[in-house]
Amino acid sequence: MASHRRPSAPGFDRGARVTLLSAAAATAAAALGTAPAEADPTGGPAATRAQVDRLYEQAEKATEQYNKAGEHADELRARVARSQDRAARGQEAVNRMREALGSVAGAQYRSGGVDPALALLLSGDPDTYLDRAAVLDRLGDREATVLSDLRRAQRGLGQERSEAARTLAELERTRTALARHKRVVEAKLASAERLLASLPAPERAAYDRASxxxxxxxxxxxxxxxxxxxxxxxxxxxxxxxxxxxxxxxxGPNGFDCSGLTQWSYAQAGVGLPRTSQAQRYAGRQVPLSQARPGDLVTYRSDASHVAMYVGNGQVVHAPYPGAAVRYDPVGMMPIASVTRP
Structure with missing residues (x-):
């Protein structure tokens, strides 16, 4: 097939079509924050199919943004875990240093009293203590070295905790973006389903056969x-x-979107691919279409919002859109953005 569009069939009431198209376009526009597209008042069932195709295309683009945000959320969760682990180890190091200095204080106490300088040291504010250079003279070299190490450890601990807090805040923003992209996708798909449900049974059956x-x-x-x-x-x-x-x-393994299929397929071969079609476009060496070989990734549209896998003889396998199973189609089914060999 040359595109995601399907063959027409007669029998769709024009007034109902215009009303449904306008409602669907308004719903989709509200999700994206843009003005609603106007339905073609002179069109017939072909206009309905074109509107459904546009909704599916927009849903696919929103899905890729959803996938991108999800991938970023996974990265952020890993960063938070690493930061929290480093912070925990830093806290253990600080605790050990303070225990060592506390043992010095205990020895001094048993020998007749705690040096006021060491008491200040154990007060929990070694930075303030170190700023008082004159007081440092009252410490031995060993205690001064331990104190200096403690200050560095506490500063590092503070930095790790700050980094973890920033990453958690970014993760929360990413979760909000995920929810937003999900709402956009759901709105697009719901609009498309309403349009398809409005078709007379013969045309809906033809649409389903095409899928x-x-x-x-x-x-x-x-x-x-x-x-x-x-x-x-x-x-x-x-x-x-x-x-x-x-x-x-x-x-996968039981269902796929377009980039999910290619990512899963290469994972079965022991090759890691990025999650989105835009990132997969650059996950290897780009080659001319004339040199495409089975396994190459073919991305479509100027924004590379769809991806398929070339399987030879001018054919690709891909997950096309909701309601259509993974299938074979001609490589030129849509405008090609690039061919990439992972």
Missing amino acids: RSGRGVPDLSGGAGPSSARAGAAVAAAQSAVGRPYVWGAN
């Missing part, structure tokens, strides 16, 4: 084979997923 048209295995004979054993394994994994449903935000 399943790529489940058969095309002729993939001829042409160059995979560029590597890993690419071959990724192709085999992607082909094994044909027929499984498109699920936005999913990366």
